[in-house]
Amino acid sequence: MSWRNAVLITMALGLLAAACAPAATPEPTAVPAPADPTWERIQANGKMNVGTSGDYRPFEYYNEQFLLDGFDVALIEAIGQKIGVPAEVTDFAFDGLAPALQIGQIDAAIAAISVTDERQTAVDFSNIYFVGAGVALAKQGAGIGPLTSADQLAQYRVGVQDASVYQTELLDLVEFGRMAPTNVFTYVKADEGITAVKDGAIDLFVMDDAPAKEAVALGGVEIAGTGLTQQRYAIALPKGSPTLLAAVNQALIDLTNDGTIARLTEQYMQFTPAEVAPPQAVPTATPVPGPTATAAPTGCVDAMAYVADLNYDDENMKDPVEMDPNEDFEKGWRLKNVGTCDWTSKYSIRYVYGNESESDMDGETTYVSGTVKPGQTYDMYVELEAPSRPDTYQGFWQMFNANGQAFGQTVWVGIVVPGEEPEPTAAPEQPTAVPAQPPAIQYFQADPTQIDVGVCTTLSWSFSGESLADAWITRNTERVFNDLPTQGSVDDCGLAVGQYTYVLQVSSEFAGTAQKQALVEVVELQVNPQ
Numbered sequence: 001m002s003w004r005n006a007v008l009i010t011m012a013l014g015l016l017a018a019a020c021a022p023a024a025t026p027e028p029t030a031v032p033a034p035a036d037p038t039w040e041r042i043q044a045n046g047k048m049n050v051g052t053s054g055d056y057r058p059f060e061y062y063n064e065q066f067l068l069d070g071f072d073v074a075l076i077e078a079i080g081q082k083i084g085v086p087a088e089v090t091d092f093a094f095d096g097l098a099p100a101l102q103i104g105q106i107d108a109a110i111a112a113i114s115v116t117d118e119r120q121t122a123v124d125f126s127n128i129y130f131v132g133a134g135v136a137l138a139k140q141g142a143g144i145g146p147l148t149s150a151d152q153l154a155q156y157r158v159g160v161q162d163a164s165v166y167q168t169e170l171l172d173l174v175e176f177g178r179m180a181p182t183n184v185f186t187y188v189k190a191d192e193g194i195t196a197v198k199d200g201a202i203d204l205f206v207m208d209d210a211p212a213k214e215a216v217a218l219g220g221v222e223i224a225g226t227g228l229t230q231q232r233y234a235i236a237l238p239k240g241s242p243t244l245l246a247a248v249n250q251a252l253i254d255l256t257n258d259g260t261i262a263r264l265t266e267q268y269m270q271f272t273p274a275e276v277a278p279p280q281a282v283p284t285a286t287p288v289p290g291p292t293a294t295a296a297p298t299g300c301v302d303a304m305a306y307v308a309d310l311n312y313d314d315e316n317m318k319d320p321v322e323m324d325p326n327e328d329f330e331k332g333w334r335l336k337n338v339g340t341c342d343w344t345s346k347y348s349i350r351y352v353y354g355n356e357s358e359s360d361m362d363g364e365t366t367y368v369s370g371t372v373k374p375g376q377t378y379d380m381y382v383e384l385e386a387p388s389r390p391d392t393y394q395g396f397w398q399m400f401n402a403n404g405q406a407f408g409q410t411v412w413v414g415i416v417v418p419g420e421e422p423e424p425t426a427a428p429e430q431p432t433a434v435p436a437q438p439p440a441i442q443y444f445q446a447d448p449t450q451i452d453v454g455v456c457t458t459l460s461w462s463f464s465g466e467s468l469a470d471a472w473i474t475r476n477t478e479r480v481f482n483d484l485p486t487q488g489s490v491d492d493c494g495l496a497v498g499q500y501t502y503v504l505q506v507s508s509e510f511a512g513t514a515q516k517q518a519l520v521e522v523v524e525l526q527v528n529p530q
Helices: 038-046 070-085 095-101 150-155 164-176 190-199 207-219 241-255 260-269
Strands: 048-052 087-091 130-139 159-162 186-187 204-208 221-225 231-232 305-308 327-335 348-354 377-385 391-400 406-417 439-449 450-452 456-463 468-475 478-481 485-490 497-506 512-521
Touching: 038 204, 038 485, 048 095, 070 087, 070 241, 070 348, 070 456, 087 406, 095 406, 130 190, 130 207, 150 164, 159 164, 159 190, 164 186, 164 204, 164 497, 186 190, 190 204, 190 327, 204 207, 204 221, 207 221, 207 497, 207 512, 221 497, 231 260, 241 260, 327 406, 348 377, 348 406, 439 497, 439 512, 456 468, 456 497
Parallel strands: 048 087, 159 186, 159 204, 305 406, 450 512
Antiparallel strands: 130 204, 130 221, 130 231, 305 327, 327 377, 348 391, 391 406, 439 456, 456 485, 468 478, 468 497, 497 512
């Protein structure tokens, strides 16, 4: 996930001339260290303000406690500890990260941002901390693939996230006449594209491999193509940040050497350390002919900062307001125009995604009334309806400019629809102790992980826990092995060509479920000519 139409960060350096008295023999002068206003701002604030885009599991997402979590979030927090300042991570529209860096609203951005030559003209990049690849998702059972190149996408209806490198690649296919423009569909959030695949609105959705595997594990989609393009992820910093850049790069080296990055990779992505490349220097950018970036049509920068909730203080989701099922209500936020563009009546706030399972609670797109000048605040209200099913809900909203581009911080509304109060029951005479720890999976692996058609792969496992209820293995969400012992192995044979995700799930009567996955790729049998 990376921006395409990034706004150029132009640093105008003023030249200071100093007059001095003539001297017979001029004394040599020391060369001053390069200035770094971003580092100076971090030191003055006592923290590093970091932007991310919290809709791209496993890199960044909201966990069950409604807090930002994920590989990128944990990594930047570890980097902050290494360089001696806490990292305060804030959710932004992905398209809004470049402008936020430009105006100094944030000091760094980490959001599975791919390094490209074009982006290197707009921001400074840290060392590459993760190397991924493009994957095409199809509806489960669609029978598409295996796809191995971007050109093979042209015949399908393909979705991509807006401003991603995958959008760039599809638009290049369109520009050279190899793909019909009507076959390209863009979505603000990756979750929207995945839902469109499940609903049959599009044939494929192209995204990074790590979040694609997460989507497969949740069910409804399968991987139809792998290795479409290689993506190199790095942390974006404002242009002209040499001190901060050096500190971040050294932190990445230290975190590699002490095993932190390997541990986070296993924790969030279920990759082994051997599958992860160590941080590597970003190669020098190849000059881009012609304009290096597309400036905003008005020559200004759109940016927004959240100021306060106007009602229902749910900033930290610690005490969301209770609503009756299907109750109508209004949510308001005070927002500040921290960019350089006027907000006009063509600017709006829109629902982008949420955790609602029954009702979207999405409300209607709401437009700005009048004009909001840079530096002014604006009170924005949206009309909503509570879902009917009891649960805790969080819906996310984003500002959009007149061209339909998202920008600024992400804001949200959180509510609780309470269920019926349970009838009191008599306490048991001899309470049963409930284990506090969930089941533990010591290992779950497939060997080999790439096989020819007709060859078997062996799945082996070991798990433990108290009051275990069930243990089973799914293959692409279909149960294939049930009632497993705590340790053992089984062969799976006769698979067709494709990629398969095996998930071992172990449930406890009292402490929930643990799971771990393994991937196997089945390829055509290669016959060498005699």
